[in-house]
Amino acid sequence: MVKKSLCGLTADEIFDLIGPSGFTAVHAVSITNSIYKKSISDISQILKIPNRLKEELFNIAVSGVFLPLASETSTDKSVKYLFRTDSGKKFETVYIPDNKRNTVCVSTQSGCRMGCSFCVTGRYGYKGNLTAGEIINQIIALPQAKKVTHVVFMGMGEPMDNLENVLKACSIITSEWGLAISSRNVTVSTVGLMPGVEQFLKRSGCNLALSLYSPFPEERKKSIPVETQYPVEKIIEIMKSFPVKKKRTLSLAYVMVKDLNDTDRHLVGLKAILKGSAIRVNLLPYHSVLNDQNCSSSDERMQYYKHNLIISGISASIRKSRGKDISAACGLLATGFQKY
Numbered sequence: 256m257v258k259k260s261l262c263g264l265t266a267d268e269i270f271d272l273i274g275p276s277g278f279t280a281v282h283a284v285s286i287t288n289s290i291y292k293k294s295i296s297d298i299s300q301i302l303k304i305p306n307r308l309k310e311e312l313f314n315i316a317v318s319g320v321f322l323p324l325a326s327e328t329s330t331d332k333s334v335k336y337l338f339r340t341d342s343g344k345k346f347e348t349v350y351i352p353d354n355k356r357n358t359v360c361v362s363t364q365s366g367c368r369m370g371c372s373f374c375v376t377g378r379y380g381y382k383g384n385l386t387a388g389e390i391i392n393q394i395i396a397l398p399q400a401k402k403v404t405h406v407v408f409m410g411m412g413e414p415m416d417n418l419e420n421v422l423k424a425c426s427i428i429t430s431e432w433g434l435a436i437s438s439r440n441v442t443v444s445t446v447g448l449m450p451g452v453e454q455f456l457k458r459s460g461c462n463l464a465l466s467l468y469s470p471f472p473e474e475r476k477k478s479i480p481v482e483t484q485y486p487v488e489k490i491i492e493i494m495k496s497f498p499v500k501k502k503r504t505l506s507l508a509y510v511m512v513k514d515l516n517d518t519d520r521h522l523v524g525l526k527a528i529l530k531g532s533a534i535r536v537n538l539l540p541y542h543s544v545l546n547d548q549n550c551s552s553s554d555e556r557m558q559y560y561k562h563n564l565i566i567s568g569i570s571a572s573i574r575k576s577r578g579k580d581i582s583a584a585c586g587l588l589a590t591g592f593q594k595y
């Protein structure tokens with residue numbers, strides 16, 4: 256019999272597993288609290304359950320909590336971790352401390368099949384989806400697990416290409432019986448896989464961030480191939496059709512590349528596609544990938560964009576680059592840890 260991994264199961268699923276032997280929903284929640292809040296990886300250490308239940312669990316389950324293989328720390332204190340599953344899938348996770356806000360950037364796939372031109376993960380190729388447990392483990396297995404306040408799904412992989420596992424991971428992160436992190440502090444990014452975006456907005460209360468790159472379809476297609484199948488205009492229409500809730504933020508991530516997508520023409524295009532929406536814009540510096548002649552827009556240019564968006568009634572902010580020296584910044588995951 257293949258043993259179930261407890262990490263990645265909901266409280267209801269654990270109850271389904273142990274209920275037939277006479278254990279209760281309260282026992283199930285004791286198990287989820289031990290795994291998700293205390294990062295307990297040894298079944299014998301699970302709190303507030305009888306020994307008979309521990310013995311039963313040994314026979315049918317494993318904790319599913321596993322440690323990273325390696326780590327690298329940036330001068331800005333961000334830490335990149337490498338994980339490897341039993342089946343050999345490798346993926347990276349980044350911990351980003353910032354005063355009281357401590358964010359974990361999780362991967363949803365080993366590699367990615369979207370092939371975006373500006374992203375090293377895309378060049379690494381697609382090695383497989385991560386399970387909900389493998390996604391959650393990237394938070395609870397970190398030495399800083401107890402300090403985590405925010406989770407972003409912006410690591411390796413396109414989350415909407417692994418939708419069911421991402422939705423389940425979001426539910427475990429935000430549930431009281433899980434990690435109990437507010438959905439307001441959980442953001443999932445996408446390049447715009449339309450069927451997934453629709454489902455995600457219907458079935459999750461977490462934030463959504465759409466990577467734009469260019470407001471013009473012909474240009475966007477060259478960098479984000481999925482634009483050919485799912486035009487960004489349609490994705491934004493879907494986002495606009497979901498009423499803004501206090502607890503949820505819908506945003507556009509706009510990576511700014513000097514002279515390529517930071518012209519006045521692009522600014523006009525950006526404002527046009529956002530007209531009449533409450534979608535906010537996060538402006539991000541570009542990180543050059545190998546053999547790439549492009550470079551990031553200047554700070555002044557980014558400030559100019561921010562100012563112009565704000566005076567047009569569009570909420571905008573500039574995001575700092577973190578972990579660039581250890582290839583942990585956006586679009587750079589999969590460039591390190593060569594010896595593993």
Ligand code: SF4
Nearest residue numbers: 367369371374377412
């Ligand atoms: S930007 Fe995102 S969707 Fe595109 S290749 Fe990289 S990881 Fe995949």
